Amino acid sequence: MSVCRQKEKTRLFLIILVLLILKVQEKVVFPQTHGLGFYSYDVYKDLRTSLVLNPGRQFSLRNISELSFSLNLRPDETMYFGYVFRIISGDLNIDLIYNFYNSDSTYFTLVQGQELLMRMDSDFRSFCSDWTDFRFKFDTKNGLIQVIMSDTSLNINGLGLGKGDEIRIFFSLCDFGTYKTTDVPAMNIRDIRFSENGRVTHFWPLDERTGDVVNDREGKCPGNRYNSQIHSFIERIIPSYLAKLNQE
Numbered sequence: 515m516s517v518c519r520q521k522e523k524t525r526l527f528l529i530i531l532v533l534l535i536l537k538v539q540e541k542v543v544f545p546q547t548h549g550l551g552f553y554s555y556d557v558y559k560d561l562r563t564s565l566v567l568n569p570g571r572q573f574s575l576r577n578i579s580e581l582s583f584s585l586n587l588r589p590d591e592t593m594y595f596g597y598v599f600r601i602i603s604g605d606l607n608i609d610l611i612y613n614f615y616n617s618d619s620t621y622f623t624l625v626q627g628q629e630l631l632m633r634m635d636s637d638f639r640s641f642c643s644d645w646t647d648f649r650f651k652f653d654t655k656n657g658l659i660q661v662i663m664s665d666t667s668l669n670i671n672g673l674g675l676g677k678g679d680e681i682r683i684f685f686s687l688c689d690f691g692t693y694k695t696t697d698v699p700a701m702n703i704r705d706i707r708f709s710e711n712g713r714v715t716h717f718w719p720l721d722e723r724t725g726d727v728v729n730d731r732e733g734k735c736p737g738n739r740y741n742s743q744i745h746s747f748i749e750r751i752i753p754s755y756l757a758k759l760n761q762e
Contacts, residue, residue, distance in 0.1 A: 586643075716735055
């Protein structure tokens with residue numbers, strides 16, 4: 515075996531070891547006792563957390579479709595700006611973004627494509643101390659989005675989605691097509707629900723204690739899981755790298 519080849523294998527071993535340590539740390543620091551904690555700016559971009567609700571199939575919108583969840587922020591982090599969720603349908607995206615300048619200047623924005631649909635001020639300290647419920651109702655018949663947060667309710671015109679349009683839903687980091695995002699708020703999410711015409715069709719409590727699979731208790735949507743890019747690296751890069759070494 516050549517010295518160079520041995521060095522490459524040693525290097526690969528060390529990379530895998532570091533990734534496994536990070537993976538163990540992920541389960542220790544952010545266990546899913548009830549709610550999923552997202553790796554944010556405290557780690558490299560490729561190691562931040564993503565939650566893909568429906569990787570196996572897209573959801574088809576009805577007259578009224580609703581996405582709801584509970585969110586809180588982790589105190590004492592250095593940065594909070596980022597994407598809470600991104601909904602993708604064809605060449606259209608709808609994003610909920612948390613904007614943070616300092617603890618006294620924070621707000622949410624809802625963006626469709628390049629258009630700002632909503633700006634809603636937030637109480638940073640309240641979000642750090644307790645869970646806040648969010649509901650987003652997509653009224654395809656009337657072209658409306660209704661946003662409900664705590665005791666605030668807004669009706670927004672201009673929904674660019676119609677009945678029957680199919681959507682993908684990502685929380686935080688998104689690695690899909692040209693819609694990649696790496697800005698992840700230091701947040702926790704729990705009790706995600708997707709409803710159609712007033713009936714809950716999917717429910718992810720995010721109460722798993724171990725593992726990467728998040729169970730859909732209502733609709734049994736397969737393959738729901740959160741994943742940092744550790745998985746992507748291990749599953750895609752390392753096998754091809756080993757194959758290359760073995761050919762030498």
